[in-house]
Amino acid sequence: MSESLVHVRDLNVRFVTRDATVNAVNGVSFDLAERESLCILGESGSGKSVTLRALMALNPPRRTKLSGTVRVGGHDIITASERRMADIRGSTVSMIFQEPMTALDPVFTIGRQIAETVMRHEGLSRAEADKRALELLELVQIPSAKRRLAAYPHELSGGLRQRAMIAIALSCRPKLLLADEPTTALDATVQIQILLLLRRLQQEMGMGVIFVTHDLGVAGEIADRVAVMYAGKFIEEGPVRDLMRGPLHPYAQGLLGATVHAGMRGERLTTIPGAPPNLERVPQGCAFAPRCPYVEEACLPKVPDFRSPVPGHAARCVRVPQAA
Amino acid sequence: MLLYLIRRILYAIPIALAVGLVCFMLVQIAPGDPINAIVPADAPQEVVEQVRRDYGLDKPLPVQFGIWLSRVVQGDLGRSLATGRPVTADLVSAIGNTLMLALAAAGIGFVMGSILGTIAAVFRGSWLDKLAVGFAAAGVSIPHYWLGMVMVVLFSVTLNWLPAMGAGPGGSGSWAWDWEHIKYLVLPAVTLSVIPMGIITRTVRGVVMELLNQDFVTTLRGKGLRRGGIALHVVKNAAPSVLAVMGLQLGYLMGGSILVETVFSWPGTGFLLNSAIFQRDLPVLQGTILVLAIFFVALNLAVDLIQTALDPRIRRA
Amino acid sequence: MSTTTATTPVIAVPQPVPAPNRGYWQGVARRLSRDPVTLFFGFVLLLMALAIIFAPWLSPHDPYQTSMIRRLRPIGFQDWRYPLGTDELGRDMLTRLLHGGRLSWFLGITPVLIAFVIGGTLGLIAGFAGGWVNMAIMRTTDVFYAFPSVLLAVAISGALGPGISNAMLSLTLVFIPQIIRVAESTTTSVRNLDYVESARASGAGAMTIVRVHVLPNVLGPIFVYATSLISVSMILASGLSFLGLGTKPPEPEWGLMLNTLRTAIYTQPLIAMLPGVCIFVTSMCFNMVSDGLRTAMDVRG
Numbered sequence: 001m002s003e004s005l006v007h008v009r010d011l012n013v014r015f016v017t018r019d020a021t022v023n024a025v026n027g028v029s030f031d032l033a034e035r036e037s038l039c040i041l042g043e044s045g046s047g048k049s050v051t052l053r054a055l056m057a058l059n060p061p062r063r064t065k066l067s068g069t070v071r072v073g074g075h076d077i078i079t080a081s082e083r084r085m086a087d088i089r090g091s092t093v094s095m096i097f098q099e100p101m102t103a104l105d106p107v108f109t110i111g112r113q114i115a116e117t118v119m120r121h122e123g124l125s126r127a128e129a130d131k132r133a134l135e136l137l138e139l140v141q142i143p144s145a146k147r148r149l150a151a152y153p154h155e156l157s158g159g160l161r162q163r164a165m166i167a168i169a170l171s172c173r174p175k176l177l178l179a180d181e182p183t184t185a186l187d188a189t190v191q192i193q194i195l196l197l198l199r200r201l202q203q204e205m206g207m208g209v210i211f212v213t214h215d216l217g218v219a220g221e222i223a224d225r226v227a228v229m230y231a232g233k234f235i236e237e238g239p240v241r242d243l244m245r246g247p248l249h250p251y252a253q254g255l256l257g258a259t260v261h262a263g264m265r266g267e268r269l270t271t272i273p274g275a276p277p278n279l280e281r282v283p284q285g286c287a288f289a290p291r292c293p294y295v296e297e298a299c300l301p302k303v304p305d306f307r308s309p310v311p312g313h314a315a316r317c318v319r320v321p322q323a324a
Numbered sequence: 325m326l327l328y329l330i331r332r333i334l335y336a337i338p339i340a341l342a343v344g345l346v347c348f349m350l351v352q353i354a355p356g357d358p359i360n361a362i363v364p365a366d367a368p369q370e371v372v373e374q375v376r377r378d379y380g381l382d383k384p385l386p387v388q389f390g391i392w393l394s395r396v397v398q399g400d401l402g403r404s405l406a407t408g409r410p411v412t413a414d415l416v417s418a419i420g421n422t423l424m425l426a427l428a429a430a431g432i433g434f435v436m437g438s439i440l441g442t443i444a445a446v447f448r449g450s451w452l453d454k455l456a457v458g459f460a461a462a463g464v465s466i467p468h469y470w471l472g473m474v475m476v477v478l479f480s481v482t483l484n485w486l487p488a489m490g491a492g493p494g495g496s497g498s499w500a501w502d503w504e505h506i507k508y509l510v511l512p513a514v515t516l517s518v519i520p521m522g523i524i525t526r527t528v529r530g531v532v533m534e535l536l537n538q539d540f541v542t543t544l545r546g547k548g549l550r551r552g553g554i555a556l557h558v559v560k561n562a563a564p565s566v567l568a569v570m571g572l573q574l575g576y577l578m579g580g581s582i583l584v585e586t587v588f589s590w591p592g593t594g595f596l597l598n599s600a601i602f603q604r605d606l607p608v609l610q611g612t613i614l615v616l617a618i619f620f621v622a623l624n625l626a627v628d629l630i631q632t633a634l635d636p637r638i639r640r641a
Numbered sequence: 642m643s644t645t646t647a648t649t650p651v652i653a654v655p656q657p658v659p660a661p662n663r664g665y666w667q668g669v670a671r672r673l674s675r676d677p678v679t680l681f682f683g684f685v686l687l688l689m690a691l692a693i694i695f696a697p698w699l700s701p702h703d704p705y706q707t708s709m710i711r712r713l714r715p716i717g718f719q720d721w722r723y724p725l726g727t728d729e730l731g732r733d734m735l736t737r738l739l740h741g742g743r744l745s746w747f748l749g750i751t752p753v754l755i756a757f758v759i760g761g762t763l764g765l766i767a768g769f770a771g772g773w774v775n776m777a778i779m780r781t782t783d784v785f786y787a788f789p790s791v792l793l794a795v796a797i798s799g800a801l802g803p804g805i806s807n808a809m810l811s812l813t814l815v816f817i818p819q820i821i822r823v824a825e826s827t828t829t830s831v832r833n834l835d836y837v838e839s840a841r842a843s844g845a846g847a848m849t850i851v852r853v854h855v856l857p858n859v860l861g862p863i864f865v866y867a868t869s870l871i872s873v874s875m876i877l878a879s880g881l882s883f884l885g886l887g888t889k890p891p892e893p894e895w896g897l898m899l900n901t902l903r904t905a906i907y908t909q910p911l912i913a914m915l916p917g918v919c920i921f922v923t924s925m926c927f928n929m930v931s932d933g934l935r936t937a938m939d940v941r942g
Contacts, residue, residue: 091548
């Protein structure tokens with residue numbers, strides 16, 4: 001039996017500083033098959049980016065405490081040394097960030113930033129690496145790629161910068177691509193182009209992709225499966241169509257209710273009252289209970305288990321029926 | 325870029341002129357008749373009047389400034405009241421000595437400061453960081469003329485390792501790069517280096533700390549770069565601002581070495597200034613300060629241009 | 642954000658309310674009370690201040706009383722009347738150090754205070770008025786920036802000649818441009834903030850805007866910067882006296898004492914070091930307290 005590309009069990013991430021301990025991720029478990037794409041959906045502060053970074057041990061060292069099991073492409077991430085992680089990062093798994101302006105080094109050319117990744121992992125010479133960099137810029141459809149190799153990040157538009165970022169991430173043909181809100185900082189028209197590019201590249205290169213976003217539109221565009229995160233936990237998980245049509249968890253319903261999408265003419269937009277919990281103390285029961293319109297006694301003593309009314313779609317809510 | 329260069333150089337010219345004006349005014353604000361800055365106080369009256377006419381001191385101030393400026397541009401800074409020698413002649417050797425001392429001190433201070441600052445930033449919050457920060461604070465708080473005396477007491481009086489004063493066995497004129505001479509440079513240079521060391525430590529620590537918090541460092545880690553690879557990026561990003569501070573510090577050392585030179589009797593501009601103050605030798609005071617200040621202006625300009633050349637964000641703007 | 646709102650969830654998250662002014666100062670006090678380093682150096686500073694203020698009552702001797710027969714007595718309790726020894730003219734060191742602090746502190750702090758008032762005002766005017774007023778003020782400070790500060794201080798007081806008031810004048814002139822720059826840049830940045838713009842748009846007068854919006858926000862950073870100058874000022878002031886440009890003998894002042902004791906470094910090095918220790922400790926304390934204030938008040942730069 002072959003192992004899935006990503007295997008996460010009971011992942012906990014805590015940030016420990018002298019003043020406080022923040023429980024950013026509290027017991028996340030999931031698997032991702034090769035070539036599959038998962039979208040993690042949640043508000044800022046829900047722990048989605050932290051989860052993503054934990055997959056390549058990229059949270060700030062020293063003050064980050066990881067526990068649980070994380071295996072990516074057969075590598076154990078939690079126990080790997082920083083040296084070993086450096087070999088895995090960029091080659092087996094790589095990441096695209098939200099803000100390409102700050103995620104790229106401002107004083108190195110685009111070409112150099114791509115080439116150094118290739119040189120680092122594949123031991124190519126400078127000339128070979130430069131050639132590869134050019135191919136990559138063409139792959140991500142940057143016009144007049146040759147000239148752009150010598151450009152600095154501030155000389156490119158936001159969309160081109162993000163394409164360059166993608167080129168860096170793909171430079172060593174990773175098996176898994178992580179994307180942290182890759183389109184949030186871009187204009188709406190550019191967003192679509194980047195999403196289409198990512199979808200095409202995923203299919204061509206056969207990568208697994210995990211997306212983090214707070215934008216439901218992005219999720220629907222690219223994901224096979226969607227997981228909704230709240231207060232450091234997955235609270236609902238399912239195929240993208242099922243989840244968009246019939247969210248089970250009251251939080252997911254609120255999230256969809258607060259969003260404008262097609263076929264909603266005449267309906268009222270709803271908002272979710274209240275604010276997410278402070279993660280310095282994790283609540284004993286369902287973290288959403290204080291904001292939930294359907295809260296009942298059973299929500300409070302312990303975190304509800306996943307309940308699944310149909311195979312493949314499940315939510316942590318006591319009101320969801322469990323199929324036999 | 326070329327436009328910026330020209331604009332920056334053009335901007336330095338009025339500053340240099342204004343610096344000249346301030347130096348010219350130094351003699352005007354000095355108590356007594358400005359003529360006393362040119363002729364000794366005991367000169368006969370007809371000589372004084374003769375000089376007054378020759379130097380145009382009977383004309384209005386702006387005209388006097390023009391006359392003074394035209395002489396300065398030709399390299400004529402007047403004559404010392406104490407020795408009668410041209411100020412320019414004394415200044416040339418003094419500036420050489422001061423530059424040597426300042427460069428040595430800057431070298432020590434910049435290397436130590438960069439190392440301490442980097443360590444402090446990388447191990448932020450650890451005891452190493454606290455130690456480096458404490459060291460830096462002590463470096464900028466210490467009265468260096470006092471530190472010089474401590475050095476003399478320790479290494480000259482008590483241990484008898486290094487000479488306490490002067491610039492070599494043959495006096496100021498015969499410098500050579502051998503240990504016999506260099507050992508005279510050690511104590512003043514180390515003493516003078518504590519201030520730039522403190523400031524560079526703080527600067528490097530701040531800059532590196534800020535850089536390590538930037539998103540692009542996470543990207544670099546995400547690409548699988550090891551410490552050495554990331555360090556290359558950090559150095560190239562930090563270089564423009566750190567070099568700018570270093571350039572200014574070199575200028576401050578040139579201008580600020582007066583106290584240390586006095587303690588060690590180092591025959592540089594500071595020593596010259598000190599004796600000029602002591603003897604109220606205004607032409608020497610004025611000339612030395614003018615040359616040091618113009619040097620500082622030129623240094624500022626150079627730093628600006630280098631910084632621009634290093635930073636692609638400004639270079640192509 | 643204009644076109645993307647259509648697909649972004651509109652989850653009602655309460656916006657952080659800007660903390661009222663009172664809460665800010667309470668926060669500063671709380672952060673300071675949790676900072677043992679700053680508290681320690683502040684405490685040392687307080688002790689020194691008290692010792693200096695009460696110098697006439699604390700000192701065992703007359704600071705000017707010389708004696709040829711008890712010159713350069715060693716530190717220690719061989720002679721309990723002179724615990725810190727005597728100087729090159731037989732005056733009691735403890736007494737001279739206590740009295741010397743008065744002049745050294747006065748010389749160090751006064752120029753910064755005057756420069757804070759003058760430089761702060763000019764900087765505020767330059768930053769708030771903008772235009773040619775700003776040009777005139779800032780280009781003038783540029784000229785003074787063309788001199789390294791030690792050199793400028795030496796130049797001015799060297800030309801004016803020795804004396805306390807000349808030394809203080811030259812130090813004040815050194816610090817004014819530095820404070821102007823900080824005041825101007827903070828004022829300019831505050832002036833361009835949205836809420837000041839909106840106050841202007843709602844018809845508030847210039848004086849009201851300065852009083853209500855600008856002053857409370859710029860005084861903090863200028864003040865913190867000024868406190869960081871005290872350390873420099875103490876060293877420079879003592880340095881001028883050391884060069885013979887500040888205080889004149891026989892006045893007790895740490896820099897001058899350091900200078901006159903230079904001849905004693907071969908015979909009584911420890912005594913010769915004492916005034917320097919005082920300058921060092923004072924300047925270090927002012928530096929650390931200023932750093933602590935900067936952190937507690939969250940002033941950047």
